[in-house]
Amino acid sequence: MVEIFMSKAKKTRQQILEVALKMATSTSLNDLTIGSLAVAVDMSKSGLFSHFKSKENLQLAVLQYAHDLFREIVTIPVLEIPSPLERLIQVCDNWLGWYESQAKTCIYISASVEFDDQPGLVHDKVADDLAKWLSFLIATVQAAIDEKELKPDTDAKQFVYELYSLYLGSQSMIWVGFEDTSHNRFKLALTSLITRVRS
Amino acid sequence: MVEIFMSKAKKTRQQILEVALKMATSTSLNDLTIGSLAVAVDMSKSGLFSHFKSKENLQLAVLQYAHDLFREIVTIPVLEIPSPLERLIQVCDNWLGWYESQAKTCIYISASVEFDDQPGLVHDKVADDLAKWLSFLIATVQAAIDEKELKPDTDAKQFVYELYSLYLGSQSMIWVGFEDTSHNRFKLALTSLITRVRS
DNA sequence: TGATAAAAAGCACGTTCGTGCTATTTTTAG
DNA sequence: CTAAAAATAGCACGAACGTGCTTTTTATCA
Numbered sequence: 001m002v003e004i005f006m007s008k009a010k011k012t013r014q015q016i017l018e019v020a021l022k023m024a025t026s027t028s029l030n031d032l033t034i035g036s037l038a039v040a041v042d043m044s045k046s047g048l049f050s051h052f053k054s055k056e057n058l059q060l061a062v063l064q065y066a067h068d069l070f071r072e073i074v075t076i077p078v079l080e081i082p083s084p085l086e087r088l089i090q091v092c093d094n095w096l097g098w099y100e101s102q103a104k105t106c107i108y109i110s111a112s113v114e115f116d117d118q119p120g121l122v123h124d125k126v127a128d129d130l131a132k133w134l135s136f137l138i139a140t141v142q143a144a145i146d147e148k149e150l151k152p153d154t155d156a157k158q159f160v161y162e163l164y165s166l167y168l169g170s171q172s173m174i175w176v177g178f179e180d181t182s183h184n185r186f187k188l189a190l191t192s193l194i195t196r197v198r199s
Numbered sequence: 200m201v202e203i204f205m206s207k208a209k210k211t212r213q214q215i216l217e218v219a220l221k222m223a224t225s226t227s228l229n230d231l232t233i234g235s236l237a238v239a240v241d242m243s244k245s246g247l248f249s250h251f252k253s254k255e256n257l258q259l260a261v262l263q264y265a266h267d268l269f270r271e272i273v274t275i276p277v278l279e280i281p282s283p284l285e286r287l288i289q290v291c292d293n294w295l296g297w298y299e300s301q302a303k304t305c306i307y308i309s310a311s312v313e314f315d316d317q318p319g320l321v322h323d324k325v326a327d328d329l330a331k332w333l334s335f336l337i338a339t340v341q342a343a344i345d346e347k348e349l350k351p352d353t354d355a356k357q358f359v360y361e362l363y364s365l366y367l368g369s370q371s372m373i374w375v376g377f378e379d380t381s382h383n384r385f386k387l388a389l390t391s392l393i394t395r396v397r398s
Numbered sequence: 399t400g401a402t403a404a405a406a407a408g409c410a411c412g413t414t415c416g417t418g419c420t421a422t423t424t425t426t427a428g
Numbered sequence: 429c430t431a432a433a434a435a436t437a438g439c440a441c442g443a444a445c446g447t448g449c450t451t452t453t454t455a456t457c458a
Contacts, residue, residue, distance in 0.1 A: 027316050047406035113312040114372050117226050130375045161372055161384045168371060169364025176329045177317050185360045246436035
């Protein structure tokens with residue numbers, strides 16, 4: 001993420017964001033404090049602050065960083081796969097990989113809960129990114145239907161609603177200590193979900 | 200919730216908690232500020248504070264209040280229903296009723312996300328209450344299996360994992376603007392889930 | 399290499415919050 | 429009705445936070 005031909009400012013900015021995403025993921029976007037982040041990257045508060053000009057900008061930058069990383073890990077690697085169904089299956093696997101790579105949590109889950117009542121640019125970005133991701137999944141399912149890999153009467157939106165729910169549920173089950181540490185319940189349910197609509 | 204034979208202290212305490220739950224539900228347990236709560240119930244900050252002695256105690260009291268209310272609305276009314284399957288269906292309906300009665304959110308969802316990384320008594324209580332609720336659901340499903348209303352090879356835990364996931368998903372879909380405002384996707388998925396394991 | 403621009407640090411201000419202490423008002427019980 | 433106890437208010441504190449201003453250090457490029 002930190003390229004050699006970047007300017008100094010751009011480099012440190014990226015290094016800050018890398019740490020910031022980790023911190024925001026393991027706590028939350030609001031608990032990500034400029035002071036503690038400055039300590040974590042060994043900078044002064046004001047030195048770090050001048051990169052972002054406001055806390056809201058910092059949060060937006062963290063989300064954009066997460067968004068880029070998410071695409072890199074989850075979405076982009078599957079774009080070449082010709083079969084929509086295989087693409088769907090693989091992208092779900094990558095999705096879990098993203099989750100695992102992020103200290104076993106997902107910043108979008110916490111951010112969407114945290115900002116549901118807090119209007120502003122951060123709220124809008126989270127909602128936007130989430131909507132785009134869901135749209136991607138729906139489009140992939142629809143493509144699988146069009147390619148006749150899935151039954152023609154499959155409801156793509158309903159499918160994705162259930163799929164996304166299972167993702168949320170897996171995180172919640174892990175938290176409450178109800179197994180699924182290795183996403184076995186998620187995988188089982190996903191397989192069942194796909195089997196039901198397979199043609 | 201406020202009985203006439205209560206002492207003055209107990210009465211105001213309950214009145215505070217009623218407002219506090221509403222505020223904590225629409226924002227979060229951490230954003231529930233003693234100052235703003237005091238304004239909302241028309242008391243002084245210190246007057247209110249002395250009821251709880253610490254913010255953590257206030258949060259615990261709010262959760263206990265929510266817990267009692269949840270039981271009253273969701274759990275208790277179904278205990279008399281003889282058929283486990285009908286009990287399950289009805290309790291899910293009440294569950295949605297609880298959700299609707301709470302300004303279209305659920306404090307347990309936000310609290311579990313908010314305190315997943317924040318050890319302490321609040322974390323433990325949320326995890327405990329959630330685990331108990333899941334156990335109740337699992338027991339009900341198991342009872343339906345034992346009564347032969349559901350197929351004997353039904354995996355009760357997997358069933359509840361999927362059920363709880365759908366609940367989480369419905370809230371998330373509403374938030375992101377992907378329909379399900381009246382829980383139609385939830386109800387559809389729930390019906391499908393039950394149909395699959397019905398004997 | 400040296401001039402200029404950019405980055406980073408130092409410092410301080412205004413807010414908000416939880417919490418403690420003391421005084422005052424209200425409830426409780428004989 | 430009155431004295432004791434409890435509830436509530438008034439006030440102030442220390443800490444943490446976001447942010448602005450000024451100075452110093454570092455990077456950039458002719």
